[in-house]
Amino acid sequence: xxxxxxxxxxxxxxxxxxxxxxxxxxxxxxxxxxxxxxxxxxxxxxxxxxxxxxxxxxxxxxxxxxxxxxxxxxxxxxxxxxxxxxxxxxxxxxxxxxxxxxxxxxxxxxxxxxxxxxxxxxxxxxxxxxxxxxxxxxxxxxxxxxxxxxxxxxxxxxxxxxxxxxxxxxxxxxxxxxxxxxxxxxxxxxxxxxxxxxxxxxxxxxxxxxxxxxxxxxxxxxxxxxxxxxxxxxxxxxxxxxxxxxxxxxxxxxxxxxxxxxxxxxxxxxxxxxxxxxxxxxxxxxxxxxxxxxxxxxxxxxxxxxxxxxxxxxxxxxxxxxxxxxxxxxxxxxxxxxxxxxxxxxxxxxxxxxxxxxxxxxxxxxxxxxxxxxxxxxxxxxxx
Amino acid sequence: xxxxxxxxxxxxxxxxxxxxxxxxxxxxxxxxxxxxxxxxxxxxxxxxxxxxxxxxxxxxxxxxxxxxxxxxxxxxxxxxxxxxxxxxxxxxxxxxxxxxxxxxxxxxxxxxxxxxxxxxxxxxxxxxxxxxxxxxxxxxxxxxxxxxxxxxxxxxxxxxxxxxxxxxxxxxxxxxxxxxxxxxxxxxxxxxxxxxxxxxxxxxxxxxxxxxxxxxxxxxxxxxxxxxxxxxxxxxxxxxxxxxxxxxxxxxxxxxxxxxxxxxxxxxxxxxxxxxxxxxxxxxxxxxxxxxxxxxxxxxxxxxxxxxxxxxxxxxxxxxxxxxxxxxxxxxxxxxxxxxxxxxxxxxxxxxxxxxxxxxxxxxxxxxxxxxxxxxxxxxxxxxxxxxxxxxxxxxxxxxx
Numbered sequence: 056x057x058x059x060x061x062x063x064x065x066x067x068x069x070x071x072x073x074x075x076x077x078x079x080x081x082x083x084x085x086x087x088x089x090x091x092x093x094x095x096x097x098x099x100x101x102x103x104x105x106x107x108x109x110x111x112x113x114x115x116x117x118x119x120x121x122x123x124x125x126x127x128x129x130x131x132x133x134x135x136x137x138x139x140x141x142x143x144x145x146x147x148x149x150x151x152x153x154x155x156x157x158x159x160x161x162x163x164x165x166x167x168x169x170x171x172x173x174x175x176x177x178x179x180x181x182x183x184x185x186x187x188x189x190x191x192x193x194x195x196x197x198x199x200x201x202x203x204x205x206x207x208x209x210x211x212x213x214x215x216x217x218x219x220x221x222x223x224x225x226x227x228x229x230x231x232x233x234x235x236x237x238x239x240x241x242x243x244x245x246x247x248x249x250x251x252x253x254x255x256x257x258x259x260x261x262x263x264x265x266x267x268x269x270x271x272x273x274x275x276x277x278x279x280x281x282x283x284x285x286x287x288x289x290x291x292x293x294x295x296x297x298x299x300x301x302x303x304x305x306x307x308x309x310x311x312x313x314x315x316x317x318x319x320x321x322x323x324x325x326x327x328x329x330x331x332x333x334x335x336x337x338x339x340x341x342x343x344x345x346x347x348x349x350x351x352x353x354x355x356x357x358x359x360x361x362x363x364x365x366x367x368x369x370x371x372x373x374x375x376x377x378x379x380x381x382x383x384x385x386x387x388x389x390x391x392x393x394x395x396x397x398x399x400x401x402x403x404x405x406x407x408x409x410x411x412x413x414x415x416x417x418x419x420x421x422x423x424x425x426x427x428x429x430x431x432x433x434x435x436x437x438x439x
Numbered sequence: 440x441x442x443x444x445x446x447x448x449x450x451x452x453x454x455x456x457x458x459x460x461x462x463x464x465x466x467x468x469x470x471x472x473x474x475x476x477x478x479x480x481x482x483x484x485x486x487x488x489x490x491x492x493x494x495x496x497x498x499x500x501x502x503x504x505x506x507x508x509x510x511x512x513x514x515x516x517x518x519x520x521x522x523x524x525x526x527x528x529x530x531x532x533x534x535x536x537x538x539x540x541x542x543x544x545x546x547x548x549x550x551x552x553x554x555x556x557x558x559x560x561x562x563x564x565x566x567x568x569x570x571x572x573x574x575x576x577x578x579x580x581x582x583x584x585x586x587x588x589x590x591x592x593x594x595x596x597x598x599x600x601x602x603x604x605x606x607x608x609x610x611x612x613x614x615x616x617x618x619x620x621x622x623x624x625x626x627x628x629x630x631x632x633x634x635x636x637x638x639x640x641x642x643x644x645x646x647x648x649x650x651x652x653x654x655x656x657x658x659x660x661x662x663x664x665x666x667x668x669x670x671x672x673x674x675x676x677x678x679x680x681x682x683x684x685x686x687x688x689x690x691x692x693x694x695x696x697x698x699x700x701x702x703x704x705x706x707x708x709x710x711x712x713x714x715x716x717x718x719x720x721x722x723x724x725x726x727x728x729x730x731x732x733x734x735x736x737x738x739x740x741x742x743x744x745x746x747x748x749x750x751x752x753x754x755x756x757x758x759x760x761x762x763x764x765x766x767x768x769x770x771x772x773x774x775x776x777x778x779x780x781x782x783x784x785x786x787x788x789x790x791x792x793x794x795x796x797x798x799x800x801x802x803x804x805x806x807x808x809x810x811x812x813x814x815x816x817x818x819x820x821x822x823x824x825x826x827x828x829x830x831x832x833x834x835x836x837x838x839x840x
Contacts, residue, residue, distance in 0.1 A: 268808055272472055
């Protein structure tokens with residue numbers, strides 16, 4: 056096998072190996088060879104490798120986050136008000152200079168999670184961690200703060216999980232409908248494609264928001280946390296399947312007319328076998344590429360929805376990357392309002408915007424790099 | 440096929456799509472609670488603001504233990520909405536209402552301050568207040584897309600795999616990966632910081648924050664930025680008439696060319712923000728189709744007969760790369776449109792995207808939500824048709840096929 060991975064010519068290992076393999080074994084071997092060739096081409100592509108490296112890093116962080124202290128569906132929140140006595144939280148100016156350096160008796164009182172946190176945490180960029188990454192950022196509206204690094208770590212499994220679930224379900228539905236439509240043709244095709252066209256003509260983000268508004272009005276506010284996540288995923292899936300349906304249908308139409316499908320028909324293969332053995336394997340790769348492209352955009356869209364003010368989570372500070380990024384940009388308005396008064400100087404909280412934003416950006420761009428490289432590796436005609 | 444036959448056929452194909460979209464909104468409207476549905480379709484004044492007595496058949500709970508609902512509001516609502524009739528009849532009634540311009544009313548507890556009039560305002564009227572601003576913004580950003588993506592794409596193709604091409608590739612990747620709100624917020628912040636910070640003086644002269652934020656100065660002085668709430672048309676709020684609701688045209692009608700220019704300046708940054716994502720996508724297609732065209736024989740011929748390179752690129756290759764790109768422009772239009780709500784929210788522009796933003800927050804304003812959805816869909820569909828017709832005009836093979 057090392058020889059074939061070094062010189063990836065088509066079917067390189069095939070005649071060298073023992074002829075006692077069964078048909079299933081050689082099909083598996085051919086598939087393995089193809090994967091190996093793809094990997095070899097992919098390895099040459101620097102951007103794709105950078106993307107893959109980042110993705111692996113994100114997955115490792117997501118897995119590691121389960122060992123990070125604190126509950127998994129929320130962040131440890133800090134009371135962001137400076138008080139001389141521990142009477143409760145009163146919202147004060149977040150960004151203006153006098154509050155930034157707490158005077159005598161001014162402390163962040165407690166963590167909401169446990170009152171054991173000593174009142175020594177002060178709101179300055181470098182207070183908690185060695186980097187500004189470990190400092191606190193305000194959550195708009197309720198005067199509470201979260202730890203940026205902890206939030207991003209806790210958010211990793213949610214961001215990755217929700218993205219893969221949404222795009223995966225959409226791709227699955229799209230593949231089924233698209234293969235059905237492209238393979239059957241006729242009335243089935245016509246009906247499915249008209250419905251697809253209708254869904255595609257509504258801008259996706261708007262459809263998600265409308266669906267979320269209708270579903271939350273219809274189901275009321277009594278939904279559990281997982282119920283809300285389910286509604287969110289459902290709204291996205293309803294918006295996402297048409298893209299895949301159209302993609303898969305186009306591919307299926309092309310494959311249907313190929314000589315080898317004709318040969319399979321002549322050999323007595325039924326429609327089920329042709330669909331399973333010829334059509335689906337051939338539409339898998341374009342779907343895989345589109346899937347990897349789309350996974351990166353889900354956190355961006357979640358961020359946009361949160362930014363537009365739609366309450367998708369039961370509590371506002373949900374540790375999801377897009378959400379955290381949206382929160383940080385929302386804080387800009389607070390910053391402007393706090394600091395626009397003449398005579399007050401503010402430190403611009405760049406670290407609060409940079410780190411969540413960078414995480415979302417890096418995730419999306421790494422997925423894009425990887426998908427682009429994958430497309431080139433899978434379809435040599437596209438290589439330029 | 441002649442071009443006008445093609446156009447007529449293309450426009451006729453629009454009808455089933457629009458009917459389908461309206462059917463989807465009908466299904467969604469049927470899913471919302473009765474009270475909100477009545478309010479969004481008939482306005483609150485006709486039904487009062489009393490709570491509807493809820494019955495389990497409609498996903499609601501009865502108050503007196505029986506399955507009948509004694510509340511007159513409820514029966515009135517059932518009768519007016521025709522909920523006791525078969526679903527096809529309800530559907531037909533809904534479609535009739537939409538097609539005759541009865542798009543419902545804004546909700547009385549809407550977050551829009553000027554719209555929160557008891558009884559609500561017809562949705563179409565509200566849309567006619569807010570749509571023009573968005574159209575101006577869209578026009579400006581389409582111009583930007585045109586003048587950014589083509590030159591960059593052409594150049595990237597000509598200088599393939601050189602630093603310029605790599606830069607363009609990075610630009611297009613980052614266009615996909617940058618959240619709209621981050622780009623818009625960063626752009627606004629950058630412009631404001633570069634021109635001198637956040638200090639603004641209301642009623643005095645324009646300061647950097649005022650220069651880039653959405654509200655144009657009123658003719659009598661300078662207003663404060665509207666942090667909370669939105670006004671339908673800036674010019675209307677100073678007691679002047681707003682005949683067209685296009686701010687630039689209104690200002691010109693009132694003989695204020697400087698304010699018209701000021702309005703356009705305020706649109707530059709938002710238009711760039713909206714354009715950026717689309718430029719990123721279209722750039723790749725321009726480059727790839729240009730590469731394809733450049734390898735064709737007639738380009739070699741044009742070069743061989745000694746035409747200047749500039750002319751070969753512009754007239755011979757560019758014209759043909761245009762065709763493919765037009766299609767992409769049509770396909771990405773829905774994506775382009777979806778950038779408006781965030782951009783208008785950040786820059787404080789009183790367009791239809793801002794209207795949508797305010798109406799999808801709870802308490803939901805379903806009349807406006809469905810109204811804006813249909814308007815956005817119509818815009819996307821019409822844009823697609825225009826692109827198709829342009830494509831057929833540029834490439835006669837499409838019509839023949």
